[in-house]
Amino acid sequence: MLEERQRKGGRPRDATRDADILEAARAVLAERGYERTTMAEIAARAGAGKATVYRRWASKAELVIDVLACSGSLAITVDDVPDTGSLRGDLAALRALKSRDESTWRALVGLVSELPHSPELARVVDQRVVGPRVALIRGLLERARDRGELLPGVNVDLLSRVPSSMIAYRLLVTHEPLDPEFLRSLSEDIVVPLATGRPRD
Amino acid sequence: MLEERQRKGGRPRDATRDADILEAARAVLAERGYERTTMAEIAARAGAGKATVYRRWASKAELVIDVLACSGSLAITVDDVPDTGSLRGDLAALRALKSRDESTWRALVGLVSELPHSPELARVVDQRVVGPRVALIRGLLERARDRGELLPGVNVDLLSRVPSSMIAYRLLVTHEPLDPEFLRSLSEDIVVPLATGRPRD
Amino acid sequence: MLEERQRKGGRPRDATRDADILEAARAVLAERGYERTTMAEIAARAGAGKATVYRRWASKAELVIDVLACSGSLAITVDDVPDTGSLRGDLAALRALKSRDESTWRALVGLVSELPHSPELARVVDQRVVGPRVALIRGLLERARDRGELLPGVNVDLLSRVPSSMIAYRLLVTHEPLDPEFLRSLSEDIVVPLATGRPRD
Amino acid sequence: MLEERQRKGGRPRDATRDADILEAARAVLAERGYERTTMAEIAARAGAGKATVYRRWASKAELVIDVLACSGSLAITVDDVPDTGSLRGDLAALRALKSRDESTWRALVGLVSELPHSPELARVVDQRVVGPRVALIRGLLERARDRGELLPGVNVDLLSRVPSSMIAYRLLVTHEPLDPEFLRSLSEDIVVPLATGRPRD
DNA sequence: TGCTAAGCGAGACGGTACGTCGCGTCTTCGG
DNA sequence: CCGAAGACGCGACGTACCGTCTCGCTTAGCA
Numbered sequence: 001m002l003e004e005r006q007r008k009g010g011r012p013r014d015a016t017r018d019a020d021i022l023e024a025a026r027a028v029l030a031e032r033g034y035e036r037t038t039m040a041e042i043a044a045r046a047g048a049g050k051a052t053v054y055r056r057w058a059s060k061a062e063l064v065i066d067v068l069a070c071s072g073s074l075a076i077t078v079d080d081v082p083d084t085g086s087l088r089g090d091l092a093a094l095r096a097l098k099s100r101d102e103s104t105w106r107a108l109v110g111l112v113s114e115l116p117h118s119p120e121l122a123r124v125v126d127q128r129v130v131g132p133r134v135a136l137i138r139g140l141l142e143r144a145r146d147r148g149e150l151l152p153g154v155n156v157d158l159l160s161r162v163p164s165s166m167i168a169y170r171l172l173v174t175h176e177p178l179d180p181e182f183l184r185s186l187s188e189d190i191v192v193p194l195a196t197g198r199p200r201d
Numbered sequence: 202m203l204e205e206r207q208r209k210g211g212r213p214r215d216a217t218r219d220a221d222i223l224e225a226a227r228a229v230l231a232e233r234g235y236e237r238t239t240m241a242e243i244a245a246r247a248g249a250g251k252a253t254v255y256r257r258w259a260s261k262a263e264l265v266i267d268v269l270a271c272s273g274s275l276a277i278t279v280d281d282v283p284d285t286g287s288l289r290g291d292l293a294a295l296r297a298l299k300s301r302d303e304s305t306w307r308a309l310v311g312l313v314s315e316l317p318h319s320p321e322l323a324r325v326v327d328q329r330v331v332g333p334r335v336a337l338i339r340g341l342l343e344r345a346r347d348r349g350e351l352l353p354g355v356n357v358d359l360l361s362r363v364p365s366s367m368i369a370y371r372l373l374v375t376h377e378p379l380d381p382e383f384l385r386s387l388s389e390d391i392v393v394p395l396a397t398g399r400p401r402d
Numbered sequence: 403m404l405e406e407r408q409r410k411g412g413r414p415r416d417a418t419r420d421a422d423i424l425e426a427a428r429a430v431l432a433e434r435g436y437e438r439t440t441m442a443e444i445a446a447r448a449g450a451g452k453a454t455v456y457r458r459w460a461s462k463a464e465l466v467i468d469v470l471a472c473s474g475s476l477a478i479t480v481d482d483v484p485d486t487g488s489l490r491g492d493l494a495a496l497r498a499l500k501s502r503d504e505s506t507w508r509a510l511v512g513l514v515s516e517l518p519h520s521p522e523l524a525r526v527v528d529q530r531v532v533g534p535r536v537a538l539i540r541g542l543l544e545r546a547r548d549r550g551e552l553l554p555g556v557n558v559d560l561l562s563r564v565p566s567s568m569i570a571y572r573l574l575v576t577h578e579p580l581d582p583e584f585l586r587s588l589s590e591d592i593v594v595p596l597a598t599g600r601p602r603d
Numbered sequence: 604m605l606e607e608r609q610r611k612g613g614r615p616r617d618a619t620r621d622a623d624i625l626e627a628a629r630a631v632l633a634e635r636g637y638e639r640t641t642m643a644e645i646a647a648r649a650g651a652g653k654a655t656v657y658r659r660w661a662s663k664a665e666l667v668i669d670v671l672a673c674s675g676s677l678a679i680t681v682d683d684v685p686d687t688g689s690l691r692g693d694l695a696a697l698r699a700l701k702s703r704d705e706s707t708w709r710a711l712v713g714l715v716s717e718l719p720h721s722p723e724l725a726r727v728v729d730q731r732v733v734g735p736r737v738a739l740i741r742g743l744l745e746r747a748r749d750r751g752e753l754l755p756g757v758n759v760d761l762l763s764r765v766p767s768s769m770i771a772y773r774l775l776v777t778h779e780p781l782d783p784e785f786l787r788s789l790s791e792d793i794v795v796p797l798a799t800g801r802p803r804d
Numbered sequence: 805t806g807c808t809a810a811g812c813g814a815g816a817c818g819g820t821a822c823g824t825c826g827c828g829t830c831t832t833c834g835g
Numbered sequence: 836c837c838g839a840a841g842a843c844g845c846g847a848c849g850t851a852c853c854g855t856c857t858c859g860c861t862t863a864g865c866a
Contacts, residue, residue: 008813008814008815009813009815009858009860010813010815010816010857010858010859011814011817011856011858011859012857012858012859013815013816014816017816017817038846038847038848039847039848040847040848043818043819047818048817048818049817049819049820050818050819050820050848050849050850051817051818051819051850051852052817052818054849054850059848059849060847060848126375129374130374130375154390155390155391158386158387158390158391159390159391161367161370162366162367162391164370165363165366165367165369165370165371166359166362166363168366168369168370168373168374169362169366169369170366172369172373173326173331173369174323174327175323185356186359189355189359189360189395190356190359190360190363193395194391194394194395197398213836213837214836214838215837215838218837218838239825239826239827240826240827240828241826241827241841244839244840248839249838250838250839250841251827251828251829251839251841252830252831252837252838252839252840252841253837253838253839255828255829256837259828260827261826261828411832411833411834411840412831412832412833412839412840412841412842413830413831413832413833413840413841413842414831414832414833414841414842415841415842416831416842416843419842419843440820440821440822441821441822441823442821445844445845449844450843450844451843451844451845451846452822452823452824452844452845453824453825453843453845454842454843456823457842457843460823461822461823462821462822462823531776532776557792557793560769560788560789560792560793561792561793563769564765564768564769564793566772567765567768567769567771567773568764568765568768570768570771570772570775570776571764571767571768571771571772574775575728575733577725587761588761591758591761591762591797592758592765592797595796595797596792596793596796596797599800612808612863612864612865613808613809613810613811613862613863614809614810614811614861614862614863614864615810615811615862615863615864616811617812617862641851641852641853642852642853642854643815643852643853646813646814647814650813651812651813652812652813652814653814653815653853653854653855654812654813654814654815654855654856654857655811655812655813657854657855658811658812661854662853662854663852663853663854
């Protein structure tokens with residue numbers, strides 16, 4: 001979101017508009033997808049003028065970034081996941097916890113094509129969309145290490161990126177649903193065995 | 202690519218235009234990315250008219266699909282990878298073989314946003330872009346099974362999708378380069394341990 | 403209107419679109435006036451896209467200029483006015499002849515504010531709107547001179563601009579109608595006495 | 604200008620802002636013309652907020668009206684013109700007296716396009732801009748009638764509108780300057796001969 | 805003196821038109 | 836009938852301006 005100018009005077013930004021616009025953007029994105037989403041419709045649905053939207057976000061791409069960044073599931077941190085005593089249990093708890101994440105990822109669609117042209121945008125996506133998700137898995141892995149569950153020599157860096165990658169690929173490229181069986185396999189056939197060396201039962 | 206109409210007469214299509222247009226499309230995509238690529242520029246750079254392009258491909262998206270599908274690395278099949286006697290060796294051989302794949306994936310970028318709106322397109326991407334890549338890894342895994350390398354209970358379906366997912370995520374979302382270290386880690390820290398249970402040395 | 407590029411190839415401009423767009427523009431201008439006329443409505447009413455309009459005219463102002471320039475009454479020249487044997491008679495004949503000129507002048511409204519900023523536009527208005535009207539009166543005055551009706555020392559230059567000025571002022575500034583009594587007074591109380599020295603009967 | 608509300612209390616309007624705003628408006632109008640003049644720039648140049656402007660004038664059009672109405676030359680009445688004993692002399696005296704009128708008329712420019720949509724505005728222009736100018740000439744003509752200079756049957760109504768019309772036309776439509784030669788011709792080749800029957804020397 | 809209502813500069817707000825640009829189709833010409 | 840060129844209908848983009856509203860501050864005039 002655009003930085004507010006150093007407030008010297010004048011009417012302050014109406015903070016409620018931010019939320020209204022983001023909510024409208026989320027709704028339109030979910031209904032229409034990135035390409036078919038128009039700034040005019042977002043503004044109209046938020047009961048806002050286009051200028052009010054562009055005062056806050058420099059482009060459609062940046063607005064969508066913020067839709068992603070403000071997405072509910074991103075607020076989850078490792079502290080929100082109860083410690084069940086095992087990595088497998090923690091991952092199951094996370095699955096139970098995780099709000100539906102699909103719309104967030106789907107909104108990322110098409111945005112992707114703007115990233116190579118805007119280092120700024122790419123940085124924001126990395127920090128606000130990718131970062132929190134990777135950090136969450138990394139946190140669970142480190143919790144497992146503290147328990148002594150982790151095999152020596154596990155590449156935590158790489159492993160913590162696997163779930164995000166697989167989910168993104170599924171939603172962006174192959175458009176398969178995020179069914180529970182897939183999510184469970186991801187944990188139990190990939191993450192747990194790699195981290196702990198214990199194959200699936 | 203569109204089927205040629207049942208030839209009744211008149212001037213036959215100039216087959217050389219296909220290659221010129223694909224090459225121009227690849228160049229523009231590499232320079233500008235999907236969104237900033239215009240059909241007019243592709244046509245101009247190929248010295249062709251827009252109608253000539255649309256006579257062969259129904260849309261920008263389908264043209265880009267073909268750019269991806271004709272990309273060198275996609276032609277690689279399991280038979281092109283020499284049997285080195287171990288999964289680890291086979292994967293190393295594949296890495297040695299694999300032409301630079303980056304531009305292909307990068308071209309997939311903004312295409313992604315069209316997929317949810319076009320099942321047809323999604324099908325084509327699945328068959329011509331995703332399919333060959335997954336099949337290649339799956340082939341190597343099955344070769345390993347034939348050797349008796351594979352652990353029982355390995356989820357081959359899921360595992361064969363991991364490398365594509367990780368590579369796509371890296372290129373599309375985080376825009377990190379496909380450096381050799383990353384590709385080696387992918388094989389040796391993820392695929393080999395999961396498939397064979399042998400941790401990295 | 404914008405010059406067409408030196409035709410090398412490609413689809414030629416569809417000449418019928420010009421007329422459709424001009425007609426639509428005239429209609430919208432008459433209904434709404436300059437300020438409330440939008441290019442989008444003109445295009446829609448002409449069954450055209452905005453790009454087609456802007457391919458021909460660089461701005462709303464230039465389009466309106468052409469609406470004025472193509473206006474019917476401008477086609478009248480001194481040769482269209484029958485020689486009645488006297489200036490007074492000729493002016494009466496002109497009044498009988500003159501198609502309703504109001505909408506043309508009314509369209510000029512608001513355009514006026516663009517003139518100081520565009521010498522090009524001002525030149526076009528001068529040549530295509532003002533010029534023909536002044537030339538018509540001048541022609542009748544010269545016909546009168548040939549007859550020997552004209553007083554010596556009459557400022558033909560200035561006098562030939564009086565009717566246009568008075569009509570424009572009335573329509574643009576005071577918005578009184580061009581009733582026949584006004585037009586007759588213009589001829590008989592101003593032009594004829596000044597030119598011939600003969601007061602109204 | 605808007606009426607001040609019936610004062611009940613609170614801070615009174617700062618009367619100095621009126622003049623500052625009018626002056627700023629005059630300057631911007633002269634520089635940019637009506638269309639390119641924005642209320643924001645007027646306010647900024649006057650060191651005022653937009654609300655302060657709109658508290659005094661209901662719209663851009665009304666503000667411009669007042670710029671015109673407060674223009675110096677409008678304050679001239681027939682009593683300011685010395686009685687020289689002849690219409691020709693009086694008109695010459697008026698020309699000597701008349702402050703540069705150009706910027707006033709130029710400001711009227713694009714205002715014109717608002718008039719047909721606002722009877723209220725049109726009334727104000729008529730009373731405050733057109734009226735005083737026409738009344739001034741009419742006053743001089745009536746002074747001439749009192750002297751017995753006027754021909755019988757002269758259409759004073761129409762004649763008194765001729766100078767305003769010619770000046771407006773010149774400034775608004777053809778954008779020629781108000782050079783002294785033009786103004787003298789207007790008096791001596793048009794008004795004096797028509798009113799008194801005496802041709803130019 | 806301190807209270808209060810309104811004015812003040814600043815600028816955000818909802819709206820709406822502008823002129824540009826890209827897509828995918830259609831239309832001309834020459835080969 | 837193909838192929839180059841490019842005009843066509845459509846519609847989103849991001850900008851600019853209008854006239855209104857809201858913020859925190861200032862400034863009379865009444866108590």
